Ligand code: SF4
């Protein structure tokens with residue numbers, strides 16, 4: 359079981375500021391608790407500001423086939439948007455970011471673990487439920503699971519020929535992140551303040 | 566003495582590196598350092614380099630300092646969490662060790678304890694940020710330190726000949742933003758690449774020491790090409806090492822090559838950092854040939 363929690367409202371508003379956004383809502387997966395009511399309220403506010411090109415609410419966007427089918431129907435709305443805002447767990451956001459290669463894809467939620475059974479098996483993407491989702495700083499590629507050291511401030515010196523120092527079969531996660539940020543014109547995300555991880559998130563959620 | 570003072574004086578700053586042994590007798594390390602490295606600005610001490618367990622960096626720094634050398638304490642995030650890192654930084658301050666080189670560290674899988682837990686609670690950037698915070702009298706948990714706050718020269722590394730040089734430059738910029746004072750680079754064998762890198766890196770306004778390894782043999786060069794990130798020894802250099810086996814074995818060819826690289830890079834950087842890898846005795850001759 360995991361829990362997704364809406365990022366701070368100011369964070370989400372600033373992600374959408376001055377941009378046309380397409381909104382993807384993932385609900386209805388039993389394994390994840392979503393903050394449904396808050397999401398609805400926030401989306402209404404965003405829609406009232408007139409910058410939303412379209413919204414879909416669906417389930418299992420972590421399943422690439424399912425997600426592609428759903429998004430295809432909204433192709434023109436997505437094309438008209440500058441960014442796609444995803445309300446889902448970390449796997450869902452990564453699946454969308456992986457598919458919409460040339461779009462800015464933002465995570466609107468943080469994903470935390472809850473003790474107990476985790477149901478959905480991620481197909482292609484991984485989320486470690488770190489509780490402070492970094493996907494908005496990393497072009498929708500998870501630095502916690504795509505980098506062998508889970509680095510959150512950039513590439514280490516160990517990448518050779520684009521491969522990770524730990525595993526010559528594995529592409530360096532930060533190489534992918536850098537390429538992706540360059541592709542969507544978001545290299546400025548690398549100039550963010552120093553990130554210090556918080557391993558106390560368990561505690562905070564249960565508080 | 567802080568290494569930053571030497572940069573401020575406009576010196577071309579020379580440092581070299583020593584690796585503590587796997588054991589606790591360091592008389593011969595100290596002897597070598599005193600004999601061959603006492604003329605240079607400072608001596609780096611590696612921190613369980615390549616994830617191979619060895620005598621501690623901090624203790625070795627203290628022993629070097631007692632011998633009158635200026636140590637640079639290398640500190641990685643692989644083996645300690647933020648509590649242990651900060652504690653070691655305070656210990657360094659207590660010993661009067663003023664120079665740091667702050668690194669993420671190699672992964673445990675690369676070393677001789679592959680079953681060890683890799684820590685990486687912090688990384689090189691957040692570790693620089695942590696030192697900066699200690700210098701302001703506050704620890705990373707937001708608690709005030711008692712008494713005087715420590716002050717360090719904060720160094721970091723960058724890999725100028727990496728095949729992901731843009732990602733490396735982005736990381737370098739984050740290190741500068743976090744408070745890094747100076748840089749030492751991964752070993753350079755391609756001066757053109759280093760010069761191109763410096764064209765971009767000079768905007769950060771921080772001193773950079775070019776990293777130098779004295780190539781010991783063609784085999785070593787090939788090994789580095791296949792296994793060490795950010796290092797590429799060009800074919801002509803490998804040929805040069807193959808030409809006269811005796812000369813190469815005696816270290817003469819390696820020193821010639823290294824001196825040439827230093828001379829080519831010197832106009833573009835603020836110092837040189839020599840990783841002698843056991844050939845500390847060749848450092849004085851290398852510096853002489855490089856005209857330093
Ligand atoms: S950064 Fe990665 S581990 Fe953390 S919540 Fe996002 S997807 Fe999950």
Ligand code: SF4
Nearest residue numbers: 505514522523530531
């Ligand atoms: S090589 Fe890349 S993926 Fe591997 S630990 Fe370093 S930054 Fe992470």
